[in-house]
Amino acid sequence: MTTAASSNLRFERTNPVKEEQEYIDSITEDVRWLGANWEDRLFFGSDYFGQMYEWAIQLNQGRQGLRLRPERRPGGVMRGSLTAPGKESPYRNRSAEETWICSSG
Numbered sequence: 001m002t003t004a005a006s007s008n009l010r011f012e013r014t015n016p017v018k019e020e021q022e023y024i025d026s027i028t029e030d031v032r033w034l035g036a037n038w039e040d041r042l043f044f045g046s047d048y049f050g051q052m053y054e055w056a057i058q059l060n061q062g063r064q065g066l067r068l069r070p071e072r073r074p075g076g077v078m079r080g081s082l083t084a085p086g087k088e089s090p091y092r093n094r095s096a097e098e099t100w101i102c103s104s105g
Contacts, residue, residue, distance in 0.1 A: 009042050011044045017046075
């Protein structure tokens with residue numbers, strides 16, 4: 001991989017405190033073997049958790065966040081098909097406050 005552009009290596013859904021170092025080392029070794037060089041730009045999704053949490057609050061308060069959905073039912077009854085529309089989630093019109101209370105546990 002020859003490129004003049006700089007790049008980052010980011011591990012998504014990983015927390016370096018909980019991951020085995022062997023797992024991280026194995027992936028970084030393989031990516032270096034492919035020719036990548038991220039220099040000192042190694043990141044983990046958990047590095048951004050605080051910021052992502054704040055964004056989730058803002059999205060939810062602005063009614064742009066994802067709504068909790070009921071468990072998927074047999075046959076995909078809620079999501080519909082190519083020939084039949086899906087059913088609206090009973091949680092779709094839930095208030096931002098109620099959604100936040102439910103999703104924050």
